[in-house]
Amino acid sequence: MKPKATAASAALLLLPLTGCGSAEAGSGSTVTVTVGYQSKTINTVTAGTLLRSLGYFEKELNALGDGTTYKVDWQDYATGAPITAQMTAGKIDIGSMGDFPLLINAARGKQLGKPTHLVSVTGYNLRGGLNTIVTAPDSKLASIEDLKGKKVSTSIGSAADGTLVRALQRAGIDPAKGIEKLNQQPAVGASALSAGSADALSQFVAWPGLLAYQGKAKALYDGAQLDLPTFHGVTAREDFAKKRPAVLEAFLKAQSEATDYLDTHPVAAAEKVAKATGLPAEVVYLYNGAHGISTFDPAVKPQLVAALKEDVSILKAAKLTGDIDVDSFVDDQYVKKALGPSYAKQLAATPAPAASEVWPKDATETRTFETPAELLTYVAQHKEGIRAAYVPDATTGTLWFADKAVWVADGATLLPFVAPATAQAYVDSHGGARVVTYADALGRVS
Structure with missing residues (x-):
């Protein structure tokens, strides 16, 4: 699901990893491109669930006309952490995940001598509205200040944890001592909230909307109150990008086409994603609809890069990473080439107000x-x-x-x-x- 690399899963990425890159089968005329995605992380759908269902990447690969037969191996994961592990092992070529896991992806790639790069953006919200803190429907908690001394479930290393930390800091509460933080996967946290063993849950798309829709939670804190961007993006292995730039560009062209489809057919797109994930279409539409919380645009906007730099301190405080050179991690040359003249226009575009x-x-x-x-x-x-x-x-x-x-x-x-x-x-x-x-x-x- 969206950004959620827990401390434990992040630690696993430190283990030695070995593997191979894009698999070339038989006579060498067939190349398998492996894409890691998270089907239920619905702000990555233009590089994952929706893109896969539309078949645009395969179409773009077939159009290359370079005499090579391409196959796409779509690998679905629950979190960004295993995608990073597989990428640094050379077993996944292209992956998509949330902003905090992207930073862990950058750190692990550099640490293990298998560098990766942020090559495009999927869904984003310039104010941070993709993350929400919720409580039980009958909870008496009414503000972030009320969380002092309470048990709060989140996924350490995720943007949702970042929202919780920042919200507490602004309220004058020490995130390390002012609450009892439960480091849990979203589904576990949702169960803990329902069972009463957690007083609140800080999570990312689509969990808050799903729980609210199901009547299992109500919002306590809107992440957009922070007015700090949060987003999801596409990361690629550096060696893969250099060896097969045309393949990466084909992926980014396909992502752009999937984005256009989502923008022009928002209801149909929501239904497709709902069918593939089992999520209610009404919840998918809340985030990915015509006026949804998320805006989709492959352009790597300066505001998002700046937000990524701001996020490093949260991961360092959680001892998940050290310093990260964000500028060297970001590489938009491939998406610029893939989108051509339209890239500058998309880079300058701003989301329309919600309605x-x-x-x-x-x-x-x-x-x-x-x-x-x-x-x-x-x-x-x-x-x-x-x-x-x-x-x-x-x-x-x-x-x-x-x-x-x-x-x-x-x-x-x-x-x-x-x-x-x-x-x-x-x-x-x-x-x-x-x-x-x-x-x-x-x-x-x-």
Whole structure:
């Protein structure tokens, strides 16, 4: 799943590793390209799940016309750590993972003399909205400050852990001593939250949205409150890239085509990913939809590289890495060549503001509304015909399920928030404003 290299799994990467690179079979006219991906890490789908289902990489390889027969070996992993282990063993050529695991990928590759490089970006959020801290549905915890002395589950070495550490620091809580941190895989943490053995869970896409959708959790802290970018990207072995640049460029062209497909067919893309992963399509769409939390763009933006440099200190504090030369890890020459003149345009592009959106039942397209109140009006009139409704947080812009949002009534204006603390902050600064239930919000527009 997204960025989650635990301390234990990261330590495994220190062991001696041996292996071979791209396998050349038979007479040498057939080359196998091995791609490591994480099917349920839905912000890597343009380099993984969706790309595989569309067959674009195979098509681009066939179009090379160099007399070589190419085969693609797609290897699905639950985390980024084993992808890094296989890459440094020479057994995976191209991999995709979250920002913190990418840094561990860079560190291990350099340490073992098997350097890797960040060659493109998949999904990102410039404010950090891909990570969320959630609590049990009946929890009395209402703010990050309430976590002091509590048990919090996360995956050390992941961006979700980075969000937790930074949020605690901003709240004046020592991340090392102020809470009891449980280093757990997301599924284990989700079970711990449900069982009451964890008071909160800090995790990454798609876990917070999935648990909220299932009614098993509610948001406590929106990662976008940090206003620090988080992203996923594609990493390639340096020796592979130098030996087969045309193959890597074919992959990046295919990734760009998959990105275009996701942008132009967001509902169909969500359904494809849902079918391949078993995740609810409504949850996939929350992150990867037309106005989803994640933006997809292969360009390696300066803001993301700067964020990567900021992340190094979190991994160093967790003793997962030492110093990392981010500039030498980043190598966008291949994606520049693959995308050609469009690269500069994509590099300069900025995400459009999120909008309120409804996915009607049995519909192949969604409906967009200018304001949350307009969405509420539509939902109130079509209560039995709604598959999912999404609204952007009034302060961070993070999309969330309308029925899971914290609603504030400010006169005739209705405003949604992901987390209770941000909603309360608005109420405190706007006389007469107050928190209302979702049912109340619907009643006000009926």
